[in-house]
Amino acid sequence: MNAKRFPLILLALAGVLLLSACSTAASRGSSWPGLAADADAAYLADGAQIYAVRLRDGAELWRYPAKADAKMSFYADPVLLGDGRMVIGSAGTDHCLYLIDTTKVAADTKTPDANCFFAAAQDRWVASPLVVDNVVYAPNNDGTLYVVDMATGELLWSVEIGGGGHLWAKPVTDGTNLYVSSLDHHLYAIDLTSHAIAWAVDLGGSVPNAPAFSADGKTLYVGSLASKVFALNVADGSTLWEAKTQKWVWGSPVVDGDKVYAADLDGYLYALDAATGKVLWNPKPADAIAGSPLVLSDKVIVTTESGGIFAYDKDGKQVWPATIKGKLYTPAVQSGDLIVVAPLATGAEYYMTILSTDGIVQRPFKPQ
Amino acid sequence: MWEFFISLFVNTLLWIYDNIGHNFGLAIILFTILIRVITWPLNASQLKGAQAMQDLQNDKEWQEIQKKYAKDREKLAQEQMRIQQERGINPFASCLPTLIQFPIIIALYQSVIRALATTPLGLLQLGRSIFPFLSIESIIPINSKFLWMDLGRPESVTILGFAIPTLAIVVGITTYIQSKLTMPANANPNDQTAAMSSSMAITMPLMLFWFALTFASGLSIYFITSNLLGIVQYALMGRANWRNLLPGGNKSNTPPAKK
Incomplete structure (x- = not known):
């Protein structure tokens, strides 16, 4: 090797390694894992692979895929359908929505039966989809909500909603509308009949979390990166109250009777009065x-x-x-x-x- | 230290982005111009140093010691170093402007990826990198679309069913042009500087082409802008050897020294 070129090649290699170190798609650690559990097992979407772990003894039941595939990456919470099947989107370059049948695990590879039933999205799946009666409502990072027949993989309809993309939260529905959060600062209500946007409300900052319904279904609670928790009227999206937090509200609020629980990135847990938004207690x-x-x-x-x-x-x-x-x-x-x-x-x-x-x-x- | 460097890049990029109508591609271009302006004096002094190194090849004393110590490489190196030191010449002057780009390239790549925050963890980290003068809540999500590109991904244009990496090709061509322009017009094959420049003229375009092919297209925008500005700088300083771009334009007119 020409000695004069050696330092150049060495520097180039160092550069490649440094650049490569921050561009991984399917490795562990690119984001935090997705997690779900049923009565017997926990399911961990941990980047390159999904693991099923028996709760009573911690034994690994299966993993998917059997060997890491550079195109696949899983970080969304797996959606358990209650019949041994689950749906999860890949945050890799395959852009696939997978249906995994955990009741059919190959004895030799310990890998469940899985198929990519939809791969027409333009970007990755960060959000978990909502599955109702074999219809999958899947928000994609490309800013589009895809509605897919899970049995056939057929795209039933879609709505481009995110101005600039980035739908990272699982939608919720009350049977009339579908409610979708977007990093473009809005919460959208999409009419399930007309497929049109019924209303949209600006929450002052990106919304990476899913909204939660009140017990009577008339109010939605959602947090945003504007460091606020909002209570919104389901009918028109008008704000009923908003509660200020110290920093970003990343996770979804949780409704428990007359209280709403939310937490922020400053480390505070808030118990809020569901009717007024008054802070009842907030330890750190x-x-x-x-x-x-x-x-x-x-x-x-x-x-x-x-x-x-x-x-x-x-x-x-x-x-x-x-x-x-x-x-x-x-x-x-x-x-x-x-x-x-x-x-x-x-x-x-x-x-x-x-x-x-x-x-x-x-x-x-x-x-x- | 490195983390602060990245934070500085991210904040500068996002400050520009926030003040030009949320166009991230344009922000990268303006940021590159800023980097070029800051490093202009350094590049200029090193270009002058490279010219001095080239002039040295035609110096009588230099040629004499090469003949005199042709069989004693150690002594030759000592004498060459003495002459260079006496005349204040840095033998690596022609490579440094290129090599100094490496930490900037790496920092810029990491800054672009961090600013675009394509994963939840990335967004969390971005939120913590931002200085108080920026209202991060109003800036994110960053609009990663620029012309036909998604700046967070490698670029290609599909023509007749083939994905053509147009930006990577432009990166390779502009890097080659920039490297060739700075090569001595009358390069002596035994000239260490010319050999280094010649090596760089092949290595760098190939390497940056590969970078552009593999990594986020935001990085390619930086490469192209930086290359074009480099060419302009060389031209303004009168150091651009346009003949080098022609076939056979840099052939030596100096006979090789006897070994």
């Missing part, structure tokens, strides 16, 4: 809370960036704290008397940890 357990609070029958659980898991009773008194190694942005999920948390890959010891609802670690999970 540790640092940033990105995930939605998990509301159980007798307590509210939040996860924090430094790996903290904190439980509060319904009066705002801390019941227990727990800690795991790693950053927790994904909200905790519940399965019976267990809760499951999944940290960001970077700096984490395990892929997920299963705890009792009393905060006692039962078992961690790390794939073999």
Whole structure:
């Protein structure tokens, strides 16, 4: 090798490595994992692969795909259909919506039957889709809501709603409209009959979380990066009240009777009066809370960036704290008397940890 | 330190973006002009240094020591270093303007990717990189569309069913032109500087072509703007050897030294 060229080639290689280091699509750690659980298992969408883990002993039931594929990347919460199947979108370059049948797992590869039933979107799937009666309502990062027949993969209709794209939150519906959050600062109501936008409301900042209905279905609660929680009239999107928070509200608010729970990136958990937005109590357990609070029958659980898991009773008194190694942005999920948390890959010891609802670690999970 | 450097780039980029009507492509172009203006004196002094190195090849004393110590490479190197030091010449002057781009390229790439915040984690990190004078809530999401491109992805144009990486091709061509323009017109094959320049004229276009092919097209916008500005700078300083662009334009008219 020409000695004069060697430093140049070395520098070029260093440059390539440095650039490559921040352009990965399918690796762990590009974003935080998606998580869901049913009575028997937890499902972890952890970048390159999705894992099913049996809750009672922490055993890996299957993984998909069997080997990481550079085109696939999974970060959305898997949507469990209740019959052993799940739907999840890929945040990779394949732009696929997958239907995975967990009841059909190959004995040799321990991989479930899966098929990409829709791949016509222009961009990645960050949001989980909403599935109602075999119809998939899927918001894409390209700014379009795709409505797809899950059985045939046929595109039934679509609406381009995001001015500039970026739909990152799962939609909700009341049977009349579909409500879709967008990073373009708006919450959109889309008429399910006419497929037209019924109303849109500017929330002052990007909306990365899904709205939540009040018990009577007449109010929607949603947080935004304008550091506010809003209560909106479902009928026309008018603001009923807004509550200021210290920093961005990333996770979805959760309704529990006459209270609304929300959290912000400054680390505060807010219990708000659902009717007025008045702050009832707002402890700050540790640092940033990105995930939605998990509301159980007798307590509210939040996860924090430094790996903290904190439980509060319904009066705002801390019941227990727990800690795991790693950053927790994904909200905790519940399965019976267990809760499951999944940290960001970077700096984490395990892929997920299963705890009792009393905060006692039962078992961690790390794939073999 | 590096993190602060990236934050500085991100904030400058977004400040420009916020003040020109939320056009990220234009923000990258203006940011590149800013970088070029800041590094203009450095590039200029190094171009002068490269010219001095080239002039040295025709210097009598230089040629004499090459003959005198032709069989003693160590002594030859010592003597060459002495002459260079006496005359204040940096032998790496012709490469430095190009090499200094590396940290800028890497920082810019990371800044573009961070500013576009294509993942939730990316958006979270962006929110924490922003200085208080910018209202990040009103800026995000960043509009990544520029002309026909998505600046967060590699670019290509489909023609007759083939995806043609037009930007990468333009990056390769402009890098080649810029490199050729700075090569000595009468390069001596034994001239260390000319050999280095000749090597760079092939290596750099290929490497930047590959970068443009693989990485976000926002980076290609930087490459092209930077190359064009470099060409303008060389022309303004009277250092551009336009004949080099013609076939056989840089052939040596100096006989090679005996070995």
